[in-house]
Amino acid sequence: MNSDIRELEPVSLWNKFADLNAVPRASKKEERVIQFMVDFGTKLGLETITDAVGNVIIRKPATEGMEDRKMIVMQSHLDMVHQKNNDTVFDFDTQGIDMFIEGDWVKAKGTTLGADNGLGVATIMAILESNNIEHPAIEALFTIDEETGMTGAMGLEGGVLQGEILLNLDTEEDDEIGVGCAGGIDVTATRSYAEEDTPEIKTGYKIEVKGLQGGHSGMQIHEGLGNANKIMNRLLFDGFENFGLRISEIDGGSLRNAIPRESVAMVAIDSVHEEAFVHEMNLLASSIKKELKTMEPELEIEFSEIETPQSIMDLGVQEGLTRAIYAATNGVYRMSADIPDLVETSNNIARVIVKDGQIKIGCLTRSSVESSKMDLANALRATFELTGCEVEFSGSYPGWTPNMDSAILKVMVDIYKQQNNGEEPHVAACHAGLECGILGTNYPEMDMISFGPNIKGAHSPDERAQISSVQKYWKFVLEILKNIPKA
Known part of the structure; x- marks a missing residue:
C-alpha cells in the first residue's frame, strides 16, 4: 500500500515521506537515518555536514532573484516514537512503516506512523531537491533524539547556523502557528x-x-x-x-x-x-x-x-x-x-x-x-x-517564550488569512516540547516559528496524517518561502 501513498498530492512531499519511512529511526538509534540524510544531501551536490552529536545540516543557495532575502533555517527531527499494538508483529529495528490510506487519512498498520516529525523532514527534503520552488538561502537542520531527550538540539553548538529565521515544522494543527512551548x-x-x-x-x-x-x-x-x-x-x-x-x-x-x-x-x-x-x-x-x-x-x-x-x-x-x-x-x-x-x-x-x-x-x-x-x-x-x-x-x-512581535509571525498570519478567506490562524503556545526553546539558548536572536499539518494520535498506533491538510500546509509553506523578508 505504500505505493498508493506516493501518488498523493503533493507528490514530491509524499514520496520523500515514503522514502523516509522505509528507514528505521527510533530515538537514540538514528545511525541509519543520519546516513540516509547525508547520502541525500551529498547526492544533490549540496553542502552537507554532520555535527558532533549527529545532527545533519544541508545548505542550499537561494534561487535566482531571492538572494537578497534573509537566510532561513528549516528544522525538523529525524527520530520517531516507536509504539505498536500488542497483537501487531513488527520489528522497528529492521522494518519500514507499513502505511495505508483510509478516506482523507494516511495511517500505519498497527504502529505509529512517523508523521511526527517525518512530514516535516519530507517537506524540507522536497524543497531541497526541487528546481522550481522559489526560496531564499536555506539551512536544513535535521536534529536527532527529539522524542527522548532533545539531545540533538541540546548538542547543537552556537555559531554553526547562519540563518536569521527558523521555521520549525513540528506542529500538529494546520490552523495553528506556534510561538511558544513547554519545557520538561x-x-x-x-x-x-x-x-x-x-x-x-x-x-x-x-x-x-x-x-x-x-x-x-x-x-x-x-x-x-x-x-x-x-x-x-x-x-x-x-x-x-x-x-x-x-x-x-x-x-x-x-x-x-x-x-x-x-x-x-x-x-x-x-x-x-x-x-x-x-x-x-x-x-x-x-x-x-x-x-x-x-x-x-x-x-x-x-x-x-x-x-x-x-x-x-x-x-x-x-x-x-x-x-x-x-x-x-x-x-x-x-x-x-x-x-x-x-x-x-x-x-x-x-x-x-x-x-x-x-x-x-x-x-x-x-x-x-x-x-x-x-x-x-x-x-x-x-x-x-x-x-x-x-x-x-x-x-x-527549557520552554520557548512567545515573541508576539516576531517579524516572520506577521508575514505568516497575513499569508494564512489570504489563503483561507480571511480566517485568522490560531497563534498559540503548545504544551509539548519543541526544540525551539533549546535552540534559542545558543541562538537568542533567531526569529522562530512552528507550524505543520494536521496529525492526530501522535505517539500512539492511532497516529494519522490528514491528506487534505498536508495539501493546505504545502501551499502555505511555498508562499512563506516566497515572502521571507529582505536582509
Missing part, C-alpha cells in the same frame, strides 16, 4: 525491596489493563484519556484493602512522552477469598470503564488465574508504593493564567516496573513556566521519597 524534566523514582516467599494459601492472578488510546503526553494531556498505570494502581489498591492482594510484578506503560495504554500485574490473593475477589474486581472494573466510556470506549480490564508467583513484595513497601502512585499527580496540574485554554504544567506517570526486588517509576513533567515545572517535580519527588524511593531529575530542557 524527567522524574525517576527507584528503590529496592525485599521479596517474600508466597504463602501456600495464596492463588495467582494476572490483571491486565489494555485497549486505551494512549497519545501524546503533552498535546493530549488535558483530554481526559485513561492512564493505564493509574487505573492499575486503583485495582491493586482496592484488591489489597479488601482481599489482602499482594504484588509480585507490574509492567505498565512504555515511553515517557506517551500516555500509557497498557499495564500488566502478577498478584497473589488468599485462595479463600478468590470468588469474592473476582466478583469485587469485576464490579470495580465496570465502574472504571463506565467513568471513562466517552474517551476510552475500547478499555478492557481482565482478571485471569495463573500459576501462583513464587515471590511477592515486602508488605510495607507495597503499601507505600500503591499509596504513592495514588497520590502522585497525573494529568493537568495548572492551566495558564495568561494564555486561554493552554495547559501550563502537567505530569505523565509513564512507566511503572516492579520486578526482582526493584521498583522504577518514570514520569515526564512539563511546563511553560520553569518555576512551576520544578514545583511539580519537587511535589512528585516528595511523594515518592516518603515511600523510601530515591528520586532523580534528568533531561531538563
Whole structure:
C-alpha cells in the first residue's frame, strides 16, 4: 500500500515521506537515518555536514532573484516514537512503516506512523531537491533524539547556523502557528525491596489493563484519556484493602512522552477469598470503564488465574508504593493564567516496573513556566521519597517564550488569512516540547516559528496524517518561502 501513498498530492512531499519511512529511526538509534540524510544531501551536490552529536545540516543557495532575502533555517527531527499494538508483529529495528490510506487519512498498520516529525523532514527534503520552488538561502537542520531527550538540539553548538529565521515544522494543527512551548524534566523514582516467599494459601492472578488510546503526553494531556498505570494502581489498591492482594510484578506503560495504554500485574490473593475477589474486581472494573466510556470506549480490564508467583513484595513497601502512585499527580496540574485554554504544567506517570526486588517509576513533567515545572517535580519527588524511593531529575530542557512581535509571525498570519478567506490562524503556545526553546539558548536572536499539518494520535498506533491538510500546509509553506523578508 505504500505505493498508493506516493501518488498523493503533493507528490514530491509524499514520496520523500515514503522514502523516509522505509528507514528505521527510533530515538537514540538514528545511525541509519543520519546516513540516509547525508547520502541525500551529498547526492544533490549540496553542502552537507554532520555535527558532533549527529545532527545533519544541508545548505542550499537561494534561487535566482531571492538572494537578497534573509537566510532561513528549516528544522525538523529525524527520530520517531516507536509504539505498536500488542497483537501487531513488527520489528522497528529492521522494518519500514507499513502505511495505508483510509478516506482523507494516511495511517500505519498497527504502529505509529512517523508523521511526527517525518512530514516535516519530507517537506524540507522536497524543497531541497526541487528546481522550481522559489526560496531564499536555506539551512536544513535535521536534529536527532527529539522524542527522548532533545539531545540533538541540546548538542547543537552556537555559531554553526547562519540563518536569521527558523521555521520549525513540528506542529500538529494546520490552523495553528506556534510561538511558544513547554519545557520538561524527567522524574525517576527507584528503590529496592525485599521479596517474600508466597504463602501456600495464596492463588495467582494476572490483571491486565489494555485497549486505551494512549497519545501524546503533552498535546493530549488535558483530554481526559485513561492512564493505564493509574487505573492499575486503583485495582491493586482496592484488591489489597479488601482481599489482602499482594504484588509480585507490574509492567505498565512504555515511553515517557506517551500516555500509557497498557499495564500488566502478577498478584497473589488468599485462595479463600478468590470468588469474592473476582466478583469485587469485576464490579470495580465496570465502574472504571463506565467513568471513562466517552474517551476510552475500547478499555478492557481482565482478571485471569495463573500459576501462583513464587515471590511477592515486602508488605510495607507495597503499601507505600500503591499509596504513592495514588497520590502522585497525573494529568493537568495548572492551566495558564495568561494564555486561554493552554495547559501550563502537567505530569505523565509513564512507566511503572516492579520486578526482582526493584521498583522504577518514570514520569515526564512539563511546563511553560520553569518555576512551576520544578514545583511539580519537587511535589512528585516528595511523594515518592516518603515511600523510601530515591528520586532523580534528568533531561531538563527549557520552554520557548512567545515573541508576539516576531517579524516572520506577521508575514505568516497575513499569508494564512489570504489563503483561507480571511480566517485568522490560531497563534498559540503548545504544551509539548519543541526544540525551539533549546535552540534559542545558543541562538537568542533567531526569529522562530512552528507550524505543520494536521496529525492526530501522535505517539500512539492511532497516529494519522490528514491528506487534505498536508495539501493546505504545502501551499502555505511555498508562499512563506516566497515572502521571507529582505536582509
